[in-house]
Structures are given as C-alpha cells and as structure tokens.
Amino acid sequence: MRTQYFLFTLGCQYNIFESQEIEKIFLELGIEKSAGEKSADFILTNICSVRQKPIDRVFGKLKIWQKLKIKKPDLKIIATGCILPRDKKKFQEKFDFIFAPGDFRALKKYLLSQIKKPVCAEFKKDYQDSGLVPIMTGCNNFCTYCAVPYTRGREKSFAKKEIIQKVKKLIRLGTKEIILLGQNVNSYQYGFEELLEKIAKLPGNFEITFLSPHPKDTTKKLIEIIAKYPKIKKEFHLPLQSGNNRILELMNRNYSTDDYLKLAQMIRKTISKIRLSTDIIVGFPTETKKEFEETYKFCKKIKFAKAFVSIYSPRPGTYAEKNLKDDIPFQEKRRRWLKLDRLINK
Numbered sequence: 001m002r003t004q005y006f007l008f009t010l011g012c013q014y015n016i017f018e019s020q021e022i023e024k025i026f027l028e029l030g031i032e033k034s035a036g037e038k039s040a041d042f043i044l045t046n047i048c049s050v051r052q053k054p055i056d057r058v059f060g061k062l063k064i065w066q067k068l069k070i071k072k073p074d075l076k077i078i079a080t081g082c083i084l085p086r087d088k089k090k091f092q093e094k095f096d097f098i099f100a101p102g103d104f105r106a107l108k109k110y111l112l113s114q115i116k117k118p119v120c121a122e123f124k125k126d127y128q129d130s131g132l133v134p135i136m137t138g139c140n141n142f143c144t145y146c147a148v149p150y151t152r153g154r155e156k157s158f159a160k161k162e163i164i165q166k167v168k169k170l171i172r173l174g175t176k177e178i179i180l181l182g183q184n185v186n187s188y189q190y191g192f193e194e195l196l197e198k199i200a201k202l203p204g205n206f207e208i209t210f211l212s213p214h215p216k217d218t219t220k221k222l223i224e225i226i227a228k229y230p231k232i233k234k235e236f237h238l239p240l241q242s243g244n245n246r247i248l249e250l251m252n253r254n255y256s257t258d259d260y261l262k263l264a265q266m267i268r269k270t271i272s273k274i275r276l277s278t279d280i281i282v283g284f285p286t287e288t289k290k291e292f293e294e295t296y297k298f299c300k301k302i303k304f305a306k307a308f309v310s311i312y313s314p315r316p317g318t319y320a321e322k323n324l325k326d327d328i329p330f331q332e333k334r335r336r337w338l339k340l341d342r343l344i345n346k
Contacts, residue, residue, distance in 0.1 A: 002032055003030065003031045003032070003041050003042075003115060004031065004032050004033065004034035004039055004040050004041050004042075005026045005031050005032070005033060005034060005040055005041065005042040005043070005044060006033075006034045006036065006037045006039075006040035006042070006043045006044070007019055007022065007023060007026075007033075007044050007045075007046070008043070008044070008045040008046070008061060009045075009046040010045070010046065010047060010048045010054040010057065010058070010081070011046065011047070011048025011050065011054060011081060011082060012048065012050075012211075013132060013179065013181055013211055014132075014134065014137070014181050014182075014183070015046045015048060015081055015082070015101075016132060017132035017133075017134060017181060018046060018080070018081070018101060018102060019046045020132065021104055022044060022046070022080070022104070022107065025104055025107055025108050025111065026042070026111070029108070029111055029112070029115060031111070031115070037064065037065065037068060038068065040075070041074065041075060041076070042075075042076050042078060042111070042114075043065055043068075043075065043076070043077050043078065044077075044078040044079070044080070045058060045061065045077075045078070045079050045080075045081075046079075046080055046081040047079055047080070047081035047082065047083050047087075047091075048081055048082050049081075049082050049083050049084040049087050049147050049151055049315065050082055050146065050147050050148065050151075050315065051310065051313050051315070052313035052314075052315070053313065055087055058079075058091075062077075062094050065077050066094070076096045076097065076114055077094070077095050077096050078095060078096060078097045078098070078099070078107070078110070079091055079095045079097075079098045079099075080098065080099050080100070080101055080103075080107070081101055081151075082101060082147065082148065082151035082152060083098070083151060084147050084150055084151055084315060084316050084317055085150070085316075085317065086316035086317065087316065097110050101151070101152060102137070129175070129176050129177060130175065130176070130177040130178075130179055131167075131170035131173075131175040131177070131178050131179065132179050132181055133163060133166050133167055133170070133178060133179065133180055133181065134158065134180075134181045134182065135157065135158055135163050135180050135181065135182050135185060135188050135192075135195065136155060136156060136157040136158060136182040136183070136184075136185065136187075136188050136189070137152055137153075137155075137156050137158075137182070137183070138152045138153045138154050138155045138156050138183060139152065139154070139155060139183040139184055140154055140155045140184075140187070141184060141214065141252070141254075142252060142319070143241075143251055143252050143253060144250060144251055144252045144318060144319035144320040144323075144324070145251060145281060145284065145312065145314075145315065145318060145320045146315070146318060147315040147316075147317070147318060148183050150317050150318070152183065155183075155184070155187060155189070157188050157189035157190055159190075160190050160194075160195055160198075163180075163195065164198065164199065164202075167199050167202065168202065170206075171202060171203075171204040171206055175206060176205070176206055176207065177206065177207050177208075177209065177233075178199065178206055178207070178208045178209075179208075179209050179210065179211065180195075180196070180199075180208065180209070180210040180211075181210070181211055182210075182211075182212075183212070184212070184213070184214045184217065185210045185211065185212065185213055186213040186214060186217040186218055186219070186222060187214065187217050192222065193219065193221045193222050193225055196208065196210070196222070196225055196226075196232065197225050197229070199231075200225070200229035200231045200232050201229075206231065207231055207232070207233045208231055208232050208233060209232070209233040209235055211237055212237055212239060212279075213236075213237070213238060214239070215238055215239070215240075215253075215255045215259065215260055215263055216253070216254045216255045216259075218238065218263055220266065223266060223267055223270045223271065224270060226270075226271055226274075227270045227271040227272075234271055234272075234273055234274050234275065235274070235275045235276075235277065235305075236267055236271070236274055236275070236276050236277070237277045237278065237279075238260075238263070238264070238267070238276060238277075238278055239278055239279035240260060240278045240279065240280055240298075240299075240302075241253055241279060241280060241281050242280065242281065242284065242287075242291075242295055243257055243280075243294050243295030243296070243297070243298030243299060244257070244287070244291040244292075244294045244295055244298075245257055246291065247284050247286075247287055247291055247295075250284065250285070250286070250320075250324070251281075251284065251320075252319070257294075257298055261298075261301070261302070264276060264302050275305040275306070276302065276303075276304055276305055277304055277305055277306040277307060277308075278299075278302075278304050278306075278307045278308070279307070279308045279309075279310070280295065280299070280307055280308070280309045280310070280340060281309075281310055281311075281312050282295070282309060282310070282311060282312065282333055282336040282337050282340060283311055283312040283328045283332065283333030283336060283337075284312045284320075285312070285314075285320060285324035285325055285326055285327055285328070286324065286325075286327060287328065289332075292336050295340070296339065296340060296343065299340065299343060299344060300343065304344050306344065306345060307340070307341070307344040307345060309337055309340050309341045309344070309345075310337075311330075311333045311334065311337050312326070312328075312333065313326075314326050
C-alpha cells in the first residue's frame with residue numbers, strides 16, 4: 001500500500017521555497033504526493049504567523065484534519081514555518097509534530113520513525129520555470145507590526161559560493177527565472193550588489209529577480225546594476241507600507257515619504273521601462289482617514305504597477321501589539337483596502 005503526503009503552504013516566497021525542500025524529503029523516502037487530504041498519511045502545513053488571516057485558515061483546516069484523524073488514527077499532522085510562540089502554544093496539542101523552519105533534518109528523522117518500511121526513492125528534479133534561491137534568512141529591522149524577527153530570528157546570510165552553485169545548477173536544469181530570496185535582500189552581509197552582478201554575468205538563458213529589498217538599504221549602485229545587465233528583470237518591488245510620515249515612524253520604517261519619492265524617481269530615471277511594485281498596510285493603529293488619504297495620493301503620484309495591500313492585524317509579541325491599540329473598525333479598514341486596491345490593481 002502506498003504512503004502519501006499532502007502539503008498545505010501559506011505565506012511568502014520563502015515558505016514556498018521551504019515547501020519545495022520538504023517535498024524532496026517526502027519523495028526521497030518514497031512517500032508520494034496525494035491527490036487530496038483524504039488519501040494522505042501525512043498532512044504537513046507550512047504556516048505563516050505574520051498576519052492573523054493565515055492563522056485563522058490553519059484553525060479552519062485543523063477542524064477538517066481532526067475529523068479525518070478519527071476515521072484514520074494513523075494519520076500524522078505536522079507543522080512548520082513562521083510560528084509565533086503564542087500561536088505555537090495553541091497548536092502544540094493539535095499537531096503530532098512541529099519543527100522549526102528550515103530544520104529538514106528534524107523532519108526526516110520524524111518521518112523515518114513513522115514509516116514502517118522506508119523506501120529510498122531516487123529523486124529527480126524536474127525542469128521548472130522559476131527557481132527560488134534563499135540568500136539570507138531572518139531580519140534585524142524590527143518593524144513594529146512584523147513577526148519575522150520573532151519567528152525566523154536575526155539576519156543570517158548564506159555564503160556567496162554556495163548561492164552561486166545553486167544558481168548554476170538551476171541554469172543547467174533550464175530554469176528561466178532565478179528569484180533571490182531574503183526578508184531584506186539588500187542587507188545581505190557579503191554585498192548584495194556584488195552577488196547580483198556576479199549572477200548577471202553567468203552564461204545561460206535566464207532572468208534574475210529578487211524579493212524583497214528595504215527602501216532604507218537600497219543604493220544607487222544597486223539601481224545602476226539593475227539598469228546595466230539585461231538578465232536582471234526590470235521589475236522592482238519596493239515596500240512602502242504607508243504614505244504618511246507619522247505612521248511610517250510608528251512602524252519603525254526608518255525613511256520618510258520624501259526619501260521614498262527620491263528613490264522611486266532615481267529608479268525610474270536610471271532603469272528604462274521599470275515596473276515598480278510595493279506592499280502597503282492599511283488600518284495601522286491610530287491611522288486617521290486623513291492620513292490614509294495621504295497614502296492614497298502618494299500612491300497616485302508614484303504610479304505603482306502592482307501593490308500587495310493588506311489590512312493590519314496585530315501580531316502577538318510585536319511592539320505594535322503590545323503598545324498600540326488596534327482602534328480602527330474592520331469595516332473602515334476594509335473600505336481603505338478596497339479603495340487602494342482598486343486604484344493600483346485595477
């Protein structure tokens with residue numbers, strides 16, 4: 001009888017990358033991908049605690065999985081990902097096994113203890129259009145709304161040589177798009193500009209992009225490198241978060257709207273036909289209607305090609321959750337979200 005797994009992934013590109021690595025482990029042990037949850041022997045969810053909505057989705061899924069477990073007592077429910085300590089406490093009794101993000105050795109050890117007769121299958125990596133390559137993990141910025149420093153820890157950069165090897169392997173496999181990943185790629189310890197330039201000079205038919213830079217760390221040199229090399233995709237994702245200076249200060253973003261505007265103008269002037277995208281949070285504690293309108297007008301001025309607009313939700317343990325009252329009604333947050341989303345993502 002076949003042993004099967006079902007994988008449920010939430011969150012950012014980094015979680016997607018780690019889910020791809022998790023799939024390799026299942027397949028290496030001869031555990032096949034199931035068509036759905038009902039036929040799975042292992043259900044693994046890669047969680048994102050950065051916002052409340054994904055956590056609510058996991059609790060919704062757990063109700064389904066617990067019912068499946070009654071019919072199938074040997075079913076194992078596993079969790080990993082960006083999980084805040086307070087969320088982890090709630091999950092502890094509901095999952096059979098929880099492991100730290102990126103701790104694939106712990107997952108493999110657990111799976112081996114659960115499989116009656118492991119089958120070591122040869123894993124062949126298929127051709128893929130996009131290849132995700134982490135260059136660092138964690139974050140030192142401590143934006144007041146963000147859970148990342150508490151779930152992934154402080155910044156840790158991976159060796160340049162190791163990253164180049166991974167990129168070369170993807171190019172040999174025919175991957176058309178290389179995506180460099182990090183919570184703040186341009187604070188890469190060993191020089192992000194140099195790394196990007198080195199990859200851009202590699203032979204092969206591919207494009208490079210990266211997620212996500214921080215405006216305060218974005219240099220003129222980085223912008224010039226993007227303009228110079230055809231292999232670097234002419235897309236720039238530059239998180240704004242708010243178009244109001246008081247809110248930016250409350251968020252601990254360490255730049256002003258003037259700083260951001262100058263940077264956006266430099267990007268447009270230096271890189272022809274650039275597509276500028278962003279992240280914005282609406283309904284941050286104490287944000288007035290007038291301050292939201294400033295964000296709206298600022299976005300009109302910048303003319304973003306795309307924006308990931310999110311409704312603020314307090315994350316346990318963050319400065320905002322501890323010190324700022326979540327005082328804006330959900331309906332008003334939703335109104336702001338709709339207005340901004342329609343402006344940019346129409």
